[in-house]
Amino acid sequence: MNTSLLLQLLVNGVIVGMLYGIVAMCFVLIYKSTQVVNFAQGEFVVLGAWVCLSLVVSMGLPFWLAFLFSLVFMMVFGILVQVILLRPLVGEPVISVIMATIGLSIFMQATMNWIFGNNAVRFPQVFDQATVSIGGLNVETAYLMSLVLSLVVMGMFFWFFQYSRWGLAMRATAWNQQIAQSLGISVGRVFAMAWAISAVVSGIAGVVIGLVSAVSNSLAIIGIKVFPAVIVGGLDSIVGAIIGGLTIGILENLAEFVDGQYLQIGNMYSVAPFYVLLIILMIKPYGLFGTPDIERV
């Protein structure tokens, strides 16, 4: 057995899993606070990556500045999507809202194809050193950055929801919109804020993924890939989303290992998470971390 390959793949799994985790978190954030299933999640990720890339490549901005600008752009974009597309749909049936986000996803795909082209584009060299050696393992600097950023984002989410005024407001809105309103919370603002945060964090994930591999429209598949993560986590649990993301990331890489070393089927990598998803849904239909309602009689 090739131990070092296994270890390498596991480390990859954790890093990619964290990214899945934060994209899943974005998805859950929107679902939980606004009851919208965002099928354009993957496109949000890609858009962030494209904006950052084009700022670096065509405008020649330094990477960190471009990164910052692209996050500001994503924030504005998220708010606009909520205000223009989804606000008029408040109170409409779930299926209409789902159609709207699917439509948004197609629209964004087409527009990005048109503006940024069909090819994968790599970021120019961003870090001085391409790899860092940690305990004998060669870890790409981009991966390390990804890990650090993921942890920072998770930490910020935690702080936001535990201690900030608007974080509490968002949780109250998720619990019950009418109750939130009765406390003087503007639900419209909470919705816009949820989309803004989700878009910004998606943008972070997009840039990081773009750094690790390359930026292309096909990256939007991550929006579909996080579905198992989200559902394993239980659809309405942020912690669940992270753990779901990690699970899927590690499973993917384990599948790759088993496939490459023994089975030689090929492509187990992309299928395995969905098998696991099916099995988990059969055993625990509400996901591993779907919050049980407190019922008092």
Place this chain on the structure above:
Amino acid sequence: MTMTADAPKKDDPAATSGDTILSLNNVEVVFNDVILVLRGMSLNARRGQITALLGANGAGKSTTLKAIAGLLRTEDGEITRGTVSYNDKDITRMAADRKVRDGIFLVMEGRGIVQDMTIRENLRLGAFTRKDADIEAEIAEVYKFFPRLQERKGLAGYLSGGEQQMLAIGRAMMAKPKLIMMDEPSMGLSPLLVKEVFGIIRRLNEELGISILLVEQNANMALKVADYGYIMENGKIVLDGTGAELVENEDVKEFYLGGGERRSFRNVKSFRRRKRWL
């Protein structure tokens, strides 16, 4: 009918005397564009007093409170006619969050506690509209009012019904409102707890000077603490008077307090038959 629908009620004593904090004038509320729930609802709540609004199930009591608080939109309801004014300012179409900022706070039916949050978090939510509040000091203040809440740990959802009601009232205190509207605070509580809750309502009114608009099914208790009472049926007020007057009223005794004598149906229904022209 010859009088215009918007003319204020002339025979309402509260309308002409005393300092009115909140008044409803011929308010009509429609749900889903077709269901008429409030049909010309008018009432006045006076500053520094407890006003009770009584009535049977489905009379429109909760709708009245939600209309005042501006919470009808989430239920697809709308005020189609009439005005709500607060401190002589028209607030009929004001957004719900601005009303809270201006000092109107609704404690919703079923308490409206966020059950998957802790007690402290619920209290902090109460002060959401007050950015500069000294939250810690005020939470301590609420705990002084409700020592029982301080002892309890964990999620608010695990509190007993009475404790949840106290938490809901404590949360309302955090918003430092001038007018608290309470929707059936005694719902689902044991008689002893009901007594305690009404005691608290009285303390809010007397010690903190908060005006209170109280919606209740428990007419007996409500009229005991209320300075003035309204009785509504079918979306409008059918009877009003001071707490003491209403307790003595034969109709109220029969329908809401129990223990009235049995008489012929025709006589009992008197107040429903009395025409009240706007």
